[in-house]
Structures are given as structure tokens and as C-alpha cells.
């Protein structure tokens with residue numbers, strides 16, 4: 420029998436869901452384990468960083484990195500995983516796009532610390548103690564990873580070979596990716612392992628090219644369960660999001676929030692989505708003023724359009740301090 | 746900012762109305778600021794929001810998008826679409842910490858040379874007041 424493939428999993432600025440998603444491939448994991456040895460997987464087995472460091476460079480066949488990069492430790496893991504792996508996969512929305520943790524790019528370290536350690540109602544911290552990279556306790560030096568101002572996607576730190584998108588990646592896609600790795604049938608470097616076309620192409624909802632006269636938030640709408648959500652005035656990021664998830668949110672009657680990221684050649688999800696919205700407003704039945712009001716009613720375009728992709732968007736982050744535009 | 750310390754201004758002008766209007770301002774020898782560059786587009790709706798964000802990222806301090814007056818678009822409704830996009834874009838820019846005044850939409854017809862002069866001059870003054878657009882370092886390795 421051929422030698423087993425060697426995998427490593429590293430978790431970073433993430434919620435842990437991507438790790439669970441790996442287990443969600445259910446019994447397939449047993450087949451996988453027949454062909455694969457896992458050399459590093461701190462969430463599931465007792466591994467230490469020194470284990471990873473002890474391996475020879477490029478001795479891991481495939482490294483899966485999930486989570487965004489926001490601390491010095493996560494940055495170190497990005498470099499370490501790159502060095503030890505032949506193929507490095509950005510696994511899940513956070514490693515691929517920055518993901519939900521990437522929304523922290525509306526603020527910075529000071530802003531986040533102020534909120535988390537001072538101003539939340541449940542916090543009592545009159546002496547304003549914050550996590551510090553180094554502190555002396557009883558004459559001993561304690562260290563913590565440094566918390567950066569900026570959240571990055573994995574490929575903004577190291578070279579990435581493939582992306583498995585999704586928050587979290589769906590089990591069938593994970594199984595497909597692992598199968599392709601085992602069979603040595605991987606697509607060209609840099610590919611996102613999902614569909615090429617936008618989500619709307621695989622969405623089961625009925626599309627009538629209808630223009631909209633209202634924009635409703637999810638809790639304000641009564642979904643008919645059949646027609647395209649966007650045509651019902653519920654903002655759905657399907658037109659600007661890569662397909663491949665099986666429209667799982669739509670099947671649960673929720674609009675797409677864009678976790679699979681942009682389709683090929685699309686540069687900025689927010690810019691594309693606002694174009695899409697501008698194009699479907701019912702001009703024939705609304706006055707110019709009404710049209711303007713309608714688009715003005717979108718309360719938080721940044722949070723809505725860049726829910727998962729702020730760190731990889733054109734502007735990447737909010738400008739704070741120093742600028743003259745505040 | 747350009748080498749003279751003036752703001753870098755980009756003006757997207759539609760082929761059918763605003764470009765002709767700007768041309769008229771030129772041949773009429775109207776006094777205008779010099780720190781703007783014109784990009785002619787077939788229709789103001791050709792200006793994809795991605796282009797605007799990209800221009801700001803690359804060091805442009807202010808962007809004017811000019812099209813035909815409402816009802817006069819050569820392609821019937823391109824300018825209305827542009828208007829809706831610009832409203833959303835301005836809100837988005839504000840959220841990104843960029844003064845929404847740095848993006849302006851206006852209507853100039855082919856016969857309105859003087860109006861073009863007025864819009865570009867007042868926009869240049871406004872940008873002068875706002876100064877350089879300071880974005881965080883957005884390039885990542």
C-alpha cells in the first residue's frame with residue numbers, strides 16, 4: 420500500500436466551526452483516516468506547537484489553516500504551516516476572506532479593547548487592565564500573543580494554494596476536496612474549490628426578472644417561500660456570491676450573506692452588490708425621489724455587503740484617526 | 746495630492762452630454778482649475794462602483810461623475826441607475842471613514858459649458874478644503 424498522506428489542521432481567528440465541519444463529513448472520515456495520517460490537530464488531539472516545529476519542512480502533504488490572522492501567534496502559525504506543508508489550504512471564510520472576525524476592521528485594537536474590557540455593561544475594570552504582550556507577575560514575565568490593529572485573510576500573510584470557502588465549508592465540499600487531494604486531481608493553484616458561477620445559478624427559487632419597489636429587512640418581510648428573495652425586496656447576496664454551498668441558507672428561507680466570497684474576476688463584493696441593487700429598482704413605477712429613498716433605506720451597507728469579506732475588499736478597512744475626514 | 750500640492754481630482758464625463766459640456770467650457774475659454782483629469786465614458790452608468798473605490802485606493806482625493814440631466818440620458822435610464830448607485834456609495838464611503846463629499850454626482854448637458862465650469866471649480870475648492878485623502882496602508886503582502 421502506498422504511503423499515507425499527511426495532514427495538519429491549524430485553527431486561528433475562528434469560532435471553531437470549521438473544525439466541527441471536518442467532523443461533519445461523518446463516516447467518510449473513517450475512509451479518510453485509512454489513507455491519511457494526521458500530524459497536527461490541536462482541537463481534536465493533544466498536539467503542541469513544538470510538534471509542528473519538529474517536522475521537516477514540506478513533510479506535511481496538506482495543511483488546512485482555518486480562521487483569519489489577527490494576532491502574532493496566528494501569524495506565526497501561518498508561516499509555520501506554510502513552511503511545513505507542500506499544499507496549504509485556506510479553509511473556511513475566515514482564512515479565505517477574513518470572515519466575521521474581519522469585521523473588526525471597522526475598528527482597531529484600542530477600540531476593540533475599550534469595548535471588550537471597559538465599556539460593556541457587564542465589565543468592571545476601573546484600573547483599566549488590558550491584555551499586554553508582556554506583564555510581570557510575582558517577578559515572573561508572562562507573555563501573550565500581540566493583538567494586531569488589522570485582521571487579515573491567510574493569503575495576505577503567506578502564499579496559499581487552494582481555498583475551501585464557506586462559513587463553515589459544507590461537508591460535501593470538504594469530502595470533495597479531500598477526495599481530489601487523495602486522488603491527486605486538484606485544480607490549478609489558486610482555485611477556490613467550489614462553483615465558478617454565482618449562487619443564483621444553483622438557487623431553487625423562482626426568478627421572474629421582477630423589479631422591486633420595497634426593500635425589507637428579514638424580520639419585516641413575509642416570505643412567500645417560492646420566489647427569489649431579492650425580487651421580494653429582501654437583500655440577498657446571491658448575485659455576487661460564488662455558488663457551491665447548495666444554497667443552504669436559501670433553503671432555510673434566509674438570504675445569502677456572502678460567505679463563499681466573490682466569484683472569479685469580481686473584485687469587491689460591496690461594489691458589485693450595490694450595482695446589483697441599483698439595477699433592480701422599479702423605475703417605471705417609482706418617482707426619482709422614491710427611488711432615492713429606497714436605496715437610502717439600506718441602513719448598514721458596509722456590514723451587509725462585506726459581512727464576510729471586509730479584509731479582502733478594495734478598501735480593506737475603515738480609516739480611523741490621523742485622517743482629515745472624520 | 747499632485748506635485749503642486751493640489752488635490753488629485755478625477756472627472757468621469759459621459760460622452761453625450763457632460764463631455765460635450767466640458768468641451769464647450771474649454772473652447773469658450775472659461776477659467777477652470779487644472780488639477781483634474783477627465784475620463785470619458787459612454788454613459789455615467791459605465792462608472793462601476795469598483796472603479797470609484799479603486800481610484801480612491803490609488804490616491805485620488807475627489808471624484809466627480811457627471812451625466813445627462815434626468816430624462817435626457819442617451820440610453821434612456823443610465824443616469825438614474827448611476828444616481829442610485831452614488832447614493833449607496835456615498836453612504837458606504839462614510840462608513841469607511843471617507844468623507845462622502847469626495848464623491849459627487851452632477852448633471853451637465855452639452856450646452857452647459859458655464860455649468861461645467863461652475864461645478865468643477867466649486868468641487869476643486871471643496872477638495873482643497875478637505876485636503877489629501879489619508880487612507881490607512883491598505884496594500885498587504
Ligand code: SF4
Pocket residue numbers: 618619620622623624626646647648649650655656657658669674675
Ligand atoms: S438573489 Fe438569492 S434568492 Fe434570488 S436567486 Fe439569487 S440566491 Fe436565490
Ligand code: SF4
Pocket residue numbers: 585586618660661664665666667668669674675676677678679680
Ligand atoms: S447561501 Fe450564502 S451565506 Fe449561506 S452558505 Fe451559501 S454562500 Fe454562505
